[in-house]
Every structure is written in structure tokens, then in C-alpha cells.
Amino acid sequence: MKNNYSSLPDCQLFAGLEETNLDSLLNCLEAVPRKFAKGEVVFTAGGRFDKVGVVISGNLHIIREDFWGNRTILARIGEGNVFGESFSCAKINRLPVSSICAEATEVLLINYARVITTCSSACAFHAQLISNMLRILAQKNIALVQKIEHLTQRTTREKLLSYLSAQALEAGGDIFEIPFNRQELADYLAVERSAMSAELSKMRADNILLYHRGRFELLRKDS
Amino acid sequence: MKNNYSSLPDCQLFAGLEETNLDSLLNCLEAVPRKFAKGEVVFTAGGRFDKVGVVISGNLHIIREDFWGNRTILARIGEGNVFGESFSCAKINRLPVSSICAEATEVLLINYARVITTCSSACAFHAQLISNMLRILAQKNIALVQKIEHLTQRTTREKLLSYLSAQALEAGGDIFEIPFNRQELADYLAVERSAMSAELSKMRADNILLYHRGRFELLRKDS
DNA sequence: GATAGTCTGTTGGATTTCCAACAAAGGAGA
DNA sequence: TCTCCTTTGTTGGAAATCCAACAGACTATC
Numbered sequence: 001m002k003n004n005y006s007s008l009p010d011c012q013l014f015a016g017l018e019e020t021n022l023d024s025l026l027n028c029l030e031a032v033p034r035k036f037a038k039g040e041v042v043f044t045a046g047g048r049f050d051k052v053g054v055v056i057s058g059n060l061h062i063i064r065e066d067f068w069g070n071r072t073i074l075a076r077i078g079e080g081n082v083f084g085e086s087f088s089c090a091k092i093n094r095l096p097v098s099s100i101c102a103e104a105t106e107v108l109l110i111n112y113a114r115v116i117t118t119c120s121s122a123c124a125f126h127a128q129l130i131s132n133m134l135r136i137l138a139q140k141n142i143a144l145v146q147k148i149e150h151l152t153q154r155t156t157r158e159k160l161l162s163y164l165s166a167q168a169l170e171a172g173g174d175i176f177e178i179p180f181n182r183q184e185l186a187d188y189l190a191v192e193r194s195a196m197s198a199e200l201s202k203m204r205a206d207n208i209l210l211y212h213r214g215r216f217e218l219l220r221k222d223s
Numbered sequence: 224m225k226n227n228y229s230s231l232p233d234c235q236l237f238a239g240l241e242e243t244n245l246d247s248l249l250n251c252l253e254a255v256p257r258k259f260a261k262g263e264v265v266f267t268a269g270g271r272f273d274k275v276g277v278v279i280s281g282n283l284h285i286i287r288e289d290f291w292g293n294r295t296i297l298a299r300i301g302e303g304n305v306f307g308e309s310f311s312c313a314k315i316n317r318l319p320v321s322s323i324c325a326e327a328t329e330v331l332l333i334n335y336a337r338v339i340t341t342c343s344s345a346c347a348f349h350a351q352l353i354s355n356m357l358r359i360l361a362q363k364n365i366a367l368v369q370k371i372e373h374l375t376q377r378t379t380r381e382k383l384l385s386y387l388s389a390q391a392l393e394a395g396g397d398i399f400e401i402p403f404n405r406q407e408l409a410d411y412l413a414v415e416r417s418a419m420s421a422e423l424s425k426m427r428a429d430n431i432l433l434y435h436r437g438r439f440e441l442l443r444k445d446s
Numbered sequence: 447g448a449t450a451g452t453c454t455g456t457t458g459g460a461t462t463t464c465c466a467a468c469a470a471a472g473g474a475g476a
Numbered sequence: 477t478c479t480c481c482t483t484t485g486t487t488g489g490a491a492a493t494c495c496a497a498c499a500g501a502c503t504a505t506c
Contacts (some may be wrong), residue, residue, distance in 0.1 A: 060397035064372070067387075067388035068443070074372070076437065086361045087360070096365075116350065119350075134353075134356065137360035138308070138311075142310070142319075142369060144367035144368065145297070146319075148371060151375065152413045154462095154494080155463090166289075166319075168290045181482095182485090190377065194466090195463055198485075198487085213484080218371065360457080378491095406454095415493085416495080417456080418494065421457085422493095436453085
């Protein structure tokens with residue numbers, strides 16, 4: 001059954017691959033497009049999932065259920081995003097999470113074994129695909145480590161300094177803009193929004209930084 | 224220059240590879256063993272690092288320097304462990320961290336490009352190597368996500384419940400042992416040890432769990 | 447079983463965060 | 477400009493955490 005994948009959204013996993021090659025590659029990967037209704041389960045906690053999923057349209061939630069059965073949404077996976085790859089790559093035998101469609105959702109299920117098994121010369125794009133997969137995992141990794149560094153700080157002030165310092169270093173200058181509003185920043189750092197606002201005020205009073213909305217300037221010791 | 228790698232410690236990166244094949248593989252990867260003295264720098268923040276490092280003997284520290292120049296040790300990499308792989312895989316152009324030897328240390332530097340570029344049939348072990356690399360990144364990823372879940376909880380009690388619940392689920396039973404002592408657990412959850420001990424006592428009083436040292440039992444609502 | 451050293455639990459006061467409610471500032475549309 | 481709505485900042489009391497100091501439990505060694 002031939003499918004038209006030209007509608008594949010931008011997707012890190014297929015970055016650098018020509019659209020013209022995509023069809024043969026997807027064939028080689030045993031990629032299967034599937035449609036799910038809202039509330040349907042793509043993979044279930046406790047089972048195995050030896051595939052890599054790509055959301056073509058719609059949204060799905062990664063859900064964890066704790067010891068007492070309380071559910072929490074760990075992530076929302078949108079168009080073009082990959083899911084399940086960590087569990088497939090890590091060869092986990094009992095999935096710790098489920099994925100459930102938040103709305104009508106179309107996904108592409110790819111056989112993970114085919115991703116890492118470079119086939120004959122017919123499919124020279126495996127190398128690119130593997131490189132993409134490594135990059136996806138590695139980038140996520142780096143972002144997670146950085147977030148943990150911030151979260152590990154004990155006080156709100158330290159968390160803010162850790163985050164803002166990292167942003168300044170990344171921007172390569174003392175003045176920079178952050179991609180969060182206050183509520184989002186508070187959620188990211190796992191602190192209370194109003195308390196965080198208050199702390200920012202104190203830090204300004206202490207000549208540590210200047211800010212207006214999303215624009216910040218860190219001050220060096222002697223300025 | 225032929226080197227004897229028979230002394231390579233157990234290493235996830237080379238898992239599943241026969242020792243007899245190792246020499247030719249390492250050759251193919253342009254692996255270079257290097258010795259560093261205590262305090263020497265293996266890779267420097269700000270630069271590029273397109274290699275993967277494996278610690279053969281000794282220890283090195285991954286170090287981050289913040290906006291004001293304060294240094295913190297992010298990780299200690301010991302024998303058999305891989306380092307730098309996230310930055311190479313993510314193709315970061317300016318390293319955010321440095322690595323400095325904590326003692327006299329011997330490392331194996333591998334050309335990352337050679338890891339992902341499957342060569343001719345002469346080296347059939349690339350597939351295993353790539354699979355190993357993916358597994359290393361993915362496992363780290365899963366562990367980091369789980370840690371973030373715990374750290375994101377606001378109160379000490381919630382952090383403990385999040386951690387212990389995950390341990391119980393992993394163990395597949397209500398009774399389980401944790402791999403940390405109290406101080407280590409407190410550090411992992413980024414809370415104060417004595418406050419955490421106190422909270423554990425309260426939770427026991429509230430009939431949420433039982434414990435003795437590293438052995439815990441979670442109690443279901445109606446027991 | 448005596449001893450020393452480490453790990454765990456307890457306590458109270460200082461500090462910090464949370465929470466709720468409200469005030470002020472900024473932005474979009476009429 | 478005026479109005480409505482969202483975002484950000486401020487405040488004070490309640491709750492939780494941190495911190496330091498100490499007591500009790502456990503372990504290894506002699």
C-alpha cells in the first residue's frame with residue numbers, strides 16, 4: 001500500500017533527507033501510518049514498544065501512573081515530534097509510561113530495529129537517519145542536564161541565577177531575552193510565580209541584575 | 224603504533240563486542256589513547272569536541288563555569304565511562320563545560336564521525352557500536368527525565384513519594400530497597416537530609432509507608 | 447563486648463517559600 | 477483614548493524548609 005508522505009511535517013528525525021528519497025526510506029523502515037481517535041492508546045505502560053513514533057498530525061500525551069494510580073501528563077507531543085525513541089533505544093522491556101491521543105491523531109510507526117540496521121547500498125540514508133536520532137537524544141540530554149542543574153539549586157534566588165547565568169552564557173552577552181513569561185519560568189524552575197517575582201525585585205535591589213519583562217541584564221560584581 | 228587494549232575496563236560503549244575484534248574496531252575508529260596528569264584539561268569550554276572519550280583509568284570532572292566565573296563539578300567520570308558523547312552527538316559548536324582530570328588519568332579519544340559512519344564490511348561491528356551509543360544516550364535520558372519528575376515536586380513529602388513510588392514500580396512490588404543512604408537520597412532529591420528524615424517519620428506516622436534503613440514498604444490507601 | 451566511626455532520627459529557632467488577594471503595568475481592539 | 481484582559485509585581489500570614497546540634501542505632505574492628 002503506497003502512501004503519500006509529502007504531508008510529513010518538519011521533523012528532526014528526517015532532517016537532511018530529500019523528500020524524493022523519503023518514500024523509499026520509509027518503505028525500508030517499515031513505516032506504518034496509523035490514525036487514532038481521541039483517547040486511544042498508542043502504547044501501554046507495562047508492555048514493550050520497539051518502534052519509534054512520529055506525530056504527523058494531532059497531539060498525544062505521555063502519561064505516567066504512580067504507585068497509587070495517580071496519573072500525570074509528562075509531555076505533550078505535537079506535529080513532527082518523535083516519541084517513544086528513548087524506550088526503544090534503551091531497549092526497555094517494560095514501558096514505564098503510556099501514550100494516549102489528546103485528539104484525533106495520525107502517527108507514523110517505524111520499526112526501530114530497521115533504523116539502526118544499516119541495509120545494503122540501496123538505502124544510503126540510514127547514516128543520516130542514525131545521526132539524526134543520535135542528535136535528538138543528545139540534544140534532549142543536554143537540555144535535561146541543564147534543567148536539573150537549575151532545579152537542584154535550593155533557593156529561588158539560586159535557581160534564577162543558575163537559569164539566567166546559563167541564558168547569558170548561551171546568548172554570549174550580558175543582555176539577553178528569555179523565551180518564557182513569568183508563569184512559565186516559575187513552572188520551569190518549579191517555584192511559585194509571585195514569590196519568584198518578589199525575588200527578582202530583591203535581586204534588582206541588590207544590584208545583581210536589571211530587567212524589564214523578558215529582557216534581562218546581568219551585572220558583574222563591580223559595576 | 225599498536226596498543227594493547229586488553230586492559231580496557233568494562234564499558235557500555237563496547238558492550239557485546241568480542242575482545243578479539245576490539246583491536247581492529249579501535250583502529251577503524253581512529254582511537255587514540257592519551258595520558259593526562261592531574262589537573263590537565265581534556266576538553267575546554269568554548270571550544271569544539273568532535274570526539275567521544277572513554278576513561279581507561281583514573282577519574283575526570285566535568286566542570287561548568289557560570290556567568291560570574293563560579294565553578295561547579297557537574298559529574299565525575301570514572302573507569303569505563305564515556306564522556307563528551309552528548310556534545311559530539313548533538314554537534315554543539317561551543318562546549319558549555321570543560322573536563323579536567325581529577326588525578327592521573329588515561330583516556331581513549333575516539334573520532335565521533337567514525338562512530339556513525341558505517342564503513343565497509345571489514346568492520347561489521349559498527350552496528351553494535353551505534354546501538355550501544357544510542358542505548359547509552361537513551362538510558363541517560365530516561366534517568367534524567369525521572370529525576371526531573373522528582374525534583375519538580377514542591378514539597379519534601381511529594382519528592383519522596385515520587386521517588387519511592389517510582390522505585391516500587393520498578394521493583395514491581397510494595398517492598399523494595401533503595402540504592403542510596405539518607406544523605407545521598409537527600410542530595411538526589413535536592414532537600415535537606417535531616418528535614419527529609421523528619422518527613423519520613425511523619426509519613427510513617429501517617430500510615431503511608433514503613434521503612435528500616437534502605438528497606439521500604441509503601442502502603443496502599445486502605446491497609 | 448568495648449570502641450570508634452558512620453548513619454539515621456529528633457528537635458527548635460531562623461529563614462524561606464507558599465498562597466491568596468490585590469495593585470499596577472502593558473497590550474489589543476473599539 | 478477608553479475599556480477589557482493578561483501579565484507582572486507587592487504584601488502579609490500560614491506553612492514548609494533549612495540549619496545546627498545532639499541523641500540513638502548500626503557496623504566494623506580489635
